[in-house]
Amino acid sequence: MPLVDRVFRSRRLSPFVYGALALLVFLALGALLPNYLVYLAITAIVATIALIGLGIVTGTAGMIALCQLTFAAVGAWIVSLFTVLQVPGGYLLWLVAGGVVAGLAGVVIGLPALRLRGVNLAVVTLGFAAAADATLLKTQFPGAPQGTKVPRPEGFTDDRGFFVFCAIVLVVIAVAVHFLQKSRFGSGWRSVAFSERGTASAGTSVRLSKLSAFAVSAAIAGIAGGLIAGQVGTAYPAGFNTIQSLALYVLAIVSGSYLLEMALFGGILWVLIPELLKRLGIPQDWGFVVFGALGIQALTTNSNLGQDLRNAVTRRRRRRLQAAGAAAESGLVPLGEEDFATALTTAPAHGRAPRALLTVSGLSVTFGQVQALQNVDLTVEEGTIVGLIGPNGAGKSTFVDAIAGFLPQHEGTVRLGDDALDGLPPHRRARLGLRRTFQQDRVPPSLTVGDFVTFISRGRATVAETAEVLEFLGCPPAATRISNVDVGTRRLVEVAANLAAKPRLLVLDEPAAGLSHEEHVAFGQRLRLIPARYGTSILIIEHDLDLVRSVCGSITVLNFGEVLASGDQETVMNDPEVLKAYMGETEML
Amino acid sequence: MLQGALAGLAAGGVYAVVAVCLTLMAQLVKVINFSQAAIGMFGAFIAVTFADAHVPQWLAVMLGILCGVVLSGVIGWIIATWLPEASISARSAVTVASLLLLISMSYILFGTKPKTFRAVFPGPAFEVGGVVVSQVTVVMVVLAVAVAIAAKIVLSKTGVGTSLRAIADRPVAAELMGVPVKPFAIGVWLVTGLIVAVAIAIVAPTQTSDAASLSLLVIPASAAALLGGFRRLDLAVIGGLALGMIQGATAQFPELSLVRDWIPLVLIVVFLLWNQRKEVWDAAR
Numbered sequence: 001m002p003l004v005d006r007v008f009r010s011r012r013l014s015p016f017v018y019g020a021l022a023l024l025v026f027l028a029l030g031a032l033l034p035n036y037l038v039y040l041a042i043t044a045i046v047a048t049i050a051l052i053g054l055g056i057v058t059g060t061a062g063m064i065a066l067c068q069l070t071f072a073a074v075g076a077w078i079v080s081l082f083t084v085l086q087v088p089g090g091y092l093l094w095l096v097a098g099g100v101v102a103g104l105a106g107v108v109i110g111l112p113a114l115r116l117r118g119v120n121l122a123v124v125t126l127g128f129a130a131a132a133d134a135t136l137l138k139t140q141f142p143g144a145p146q147g148t149k150v151p152r153p154e155g156f157t158d159d160r161g162f163f164v165f166c167a168i169v170l171v172v173i174a175v176a177v178h179f180l181q182k183s184r185f186g187s188g189w190r191s192v193a194f195s196e197r198g199t200a201s202a203g204t205s206v207r208l209s210k211l212s213a214f215a216v217s218a219a220i221a222g223i224a225g226g227l228i229a230g231q232v233g234t235a236y237p238a239g240f241n242t243i244q245s246l247a248l249y250v251l252a253i254v255s256g257s258y259l260l261e262m263a264l265f266g267g268i269l270w271v272l273i274p275e276l277l278k279r280l281g282i283p284q285d286w287g288f289v290v291f292g293a294l295g296i297q298a299l300t301t302n303s304n305l306g307q308d309l310r311n312a313v314t315r316r317r318r319r320r321l322q323a324a325g326a327a328a329e330s331g332l333v334p335l336g337e338e339d340f341a342t343a344l345t346t347a348p349a350h351g352r353a354p355r356a357l358l359t360v361s362g363l364s365v366t367f368g369q370v371q372a373l374q375n376v377d378l379t380v381e382e383g384t385i386v387g388l389i390g391p392n393g394a395g396k397s398t399f400v401d402a403i404a405g406f407l408p409q410h411e412g413t414v415r416l417g418d419d420a421l422d423g424l425p426p427h428r429r430a431r432l433g434l435r436r437t438f439q440q441d442r443v444p445p446s447l448t449v450g451d452f453v454t455f456i457s458r459g460r461a462t463v464a465e466t467a468e469v470l471e472f473l474g475c476p477p478a479a480t481r482i483s484n485v486d487v488g489t490r491r492l493v494e495v496a497a498n499l500a501a502k503p504r505l506l507v508l509d510e511p512a513a514g515l516s517h518e519e520h521v522a523f524g525q526r527l528r529l530i531p532a533r534y535g536t537s538i539l540i541i542e543h544d545l546d547l548v549r550s551v552c553g554s555i556t557v558l559n560f561g562e563v564l565a566s567g568d569q570e571t572v573m574n575d576p577e578v579l580k581a582y583m584g585e586t587e588m589l
Numbered sequence: 590m591l592q593g594a595l596a597g598l599a600a601g602g603v604y605a606v607v608a609v610c611l612t613l614m615a616q617l618v619k620v621i622n623f624s625q626a627a628i629g630m631f632g633a634f635i636a637v638t639f640a641d642a643h644v645p646q647w648l649a650v651m652l653g654i655l656c657g658v659v660l661s662g663v664i665g666w667i668i669a670t671w672l673p674e675a676s677i678s679a680r681s682a683v684t685v686a687s688l689l690l691l692i693s694m695s696y697i698l699f700g701t702k703p704k705t706f707r708a709v710f711p712g713p714a715f716e717v718g719g720v721v722v723s724q725v726t727v728v729m730v731v732l733a734v735a736v737a738i739a740a741k742i743v744l745s746k747t748g749v750g751t752s753l754r755a756i757a758d759r760p761v762a763a764e765l766m767g768v769p770v771k772p773f774a775i776g777v778w779l780v781t782g783l784i785v786a787v788a789i790a791i792v793a794p795t796q797t798s799d800a801a802s803l804s805l806l807v808i809p810a811s812a813a814a815l816l817g818g819f820r821r822l823d824l825a826v827i828g829g830l831a832l833g834m835i836q837g838a839t840a841q842f843p844e845l846s847l848v849r850d851w852i853p854l855v856l857i858v859v860f861l862l863w864n865q866r867k868e869v870w871d872a873a874r
Binding site for chain 1: 621623667668671672675677678679681682683685686687688689690691692693694696697801805807808811812815846847850851853854857858861862865
């Protein structure tokens with residue numbers, strides 16, 4: 001493989017390569033663009049930066065934020081103020097300070113809206129935009145009434161120079177955001193957009209994820225605002241008003257600005273459409289009408305230009321791969337009896353005296369008048385697999401929710417080893433080593449399998465470990481997009497990722513739903529290998545009694561929220577009460 | 590102070606009316622309609638345009654209101670057709686786009702300068718202890734209370750109300766039972782469009798009447814709706830009236846002019862914190 005090819009394929013290097021290439025293009029543009037276009041190009045670059053920030057909140061984390069230009073105003077305000085006060089350090093430092101202060105403003109504005117859904121954030125941000133707008137109109141920017149000019153950085157003072165400066169800032173931010181998106185933070189943002197419960201169960205704080213997305217977005221907007229102050233010299237409120245923030249939000253949706261190149265595309269549209277209208281002698285307000293109409297179109301069809309383009313590219317690439325016969329087959333295949341026996345015996349034995357890992361005592365949950373769980377006791381010993389079964393509505397999933405921390409109002413105590421879990425939020429319990437999977441699909445389709453494993457394991461699984469656990473459960477390879485994986489297999493990916501987190505206890509809520517019979521058998525075999533292989537004990541909720549029989553040493557049966565029977569498999573399965581609950585009275589006669 | 594508070598009551602009335610509409614929309618068609626006030630604004634501007642063209646004022650106002658109803662119906666139709674099962678966020682985002690579209694459209698059609706409206710209800714109604722209460726104030730407060738009570742009665746006592754609540758809670762089940770979900774949803778949009786267009790037409794002469802200011806009346810209105818958690822109509826009315834009076838009272842003190850702009854936001858934040866004091870997750874399970 002030639003060197004160029006290798007550099008471009010390398011996941012770690014390619015962002016820098018693309019960044020450097022983009023910078024070269026910008027340098028060329030800075031030298032070649034006609035004078036009157038340079039100023040517009042600066043506007044496009046600044047808009048791109050603001051859109052990159054907005055993309056994190058709207059595209060990646062799935063929230064509605066309507067005050068991006070207000071955060072930009074904060075950045076511009078700081079830069080203007082520092083100019084008036086003649087704070088030492090110069091423009092670049094002021095720019096960073098503007099970003100930091102805007103980020104802090106983001107934290108303050110974001111905090112109250114965090115625990116609720118995106119719509120509330122929309123209300124808060126719109127309120128913030130309008131209030132700040134009104135205040136700025138009255139106070140103006142520092143130094144504006146006196147006509148103080150914000151000095152541009154040394155060596156970049158003319159428009160062409162400042163264009164290059166802005167381009168450098170853009171490239172630095174784009175590369176940084178690329179790595180952030182790829183990091184666990186980025187996966188957390190995507191995960192929170194898909195499911196808050198899933199995020200919390202991965203040991204990631206939902207609040208922190210949302211807040212970090214919002215703060216990063218605001219900080220980037222602040223930097224964009226500082227650049228605007230440098231561009232225009234004296235900032236005026238008209239450049240940062242509420243309507244423009246709305247337009248920028250809509251543009252972020254239309255262009256799909258969580259994709260970096262699409263943010264650039266959006267930035268270009270931001271100046272191109274009004275400019276074209278001006279050339280044609282059409283009022284420039286039509287620009288926002290166009291944005292609004294495109295926005296309605298994009299939102300109602302749940303599509304955007306960026307994703308459409310990317311999908312087209314991946315489709316082509318996949319077709320090429322398939323043509324080359326590279327379509328990888330994966331799937332869960334049962335081990336032969338001999339292989340399985342060897343695997344079981346070669347697994348390192350614990351040899352320790354059995355110790356209680358999960359101890360639940362007196363667990364009760366009430367929803368209004370309904371007693372969902374009454375005084376439930378359950379113990380899982382280290383290195384074992386315990387089954388929790390019962391008819392529909394017996395309270396099994398409520399039990400899982402309660403021990404995982406989603407029902408803080410429950411009574412009774414839950415201990416994991418020596419740690420008392422009572423009162424801890426779900427993400428803290430997950431970090432202490434209690435992981436769970438969900439009955440519903442909670443695997444964010446926007447991630448790859450590998451990113452998902454990294455996210456769920458909180459970065460603990462190495463590349464080799466990830467590959468090993470994926471192969472163990474017959475999952476597709478790490479580079480596969482989850483959106484291309486069928487729902488049954490997604491459940492296996494979920495189990496594999498949680499295993500990679502090496503929890504002390506893994507609670508599986510109907511993991512085998514959606515698997516074929518053959519896969520069921522294979523899955524049961526794998527489960528039996530898990531305690532010795534990964535040091536993880538398992539509590540499994542399952543309707544398929546064959547699977548339960550084949551893997552569980554002891555079983556607890558719930559019926560109408562109470563423990564009906566509990567003990568080793570043989571005793572419980574032959575208990576007449578259990579048979580009655582499952583088969584009904586008449587069957588017994 | 591009292592003078593100011595009473596003067597703010599007219600604005601409070603329009604906040605309350607819009608808040609009631611926002612609450613109805615949030616409950617019945619699962620959308621926070623950011624373009625709620627903009628729809629009324631557009632109708633009011635149409636009315637002014639017709640009045641300027643020497644159409645009799647009553648007819649001009651009627652045409653403006655009709656325009657608001659149609660606009661609201663069109664947005665409702667778009668959402669009901671393409672996003673029948675989308676989340677509240679996704680639907681509300683559409684109304685952000687339509688808010689942008691309506692404001693910029695009105696800049697094109699009517700210019701960016703504030704408009705002079707001829708008052709529909711001119712002059713004072715009565716005096717309390719030397720403080721004049723205008724007709725607009727009385728009409729707005731009555732309208733707000735009447736709309737809330739009428740909505741409550743329709744929803745809880747009539748067959749239509751039962752269908753609407755069924756659609757709100759279980760759209761698919763309602764559809765399977767033969768309730769015409771889409772027409773009903775669009776109907777809700779038409780009715781709220783009508784209410785808001787009437788309210789803005791009445792109150793526009795007393796407000797800062799440029800397109801953006803009128804459209805952003807939705808912010809104090811959503812603060813009021815949040816007092817009722819986008820669920821309770823009575824609290825939405827009380828919140829709207831109280832917010833108007835607080836703003837009116839602070840207007841008496843020039844030194845508070847900066848603070849005044851932040852009152853809606855502060856209330857929004859306070860109500861949000863109150864509403865979310867219990868743990869909330871995005872899905873029931």
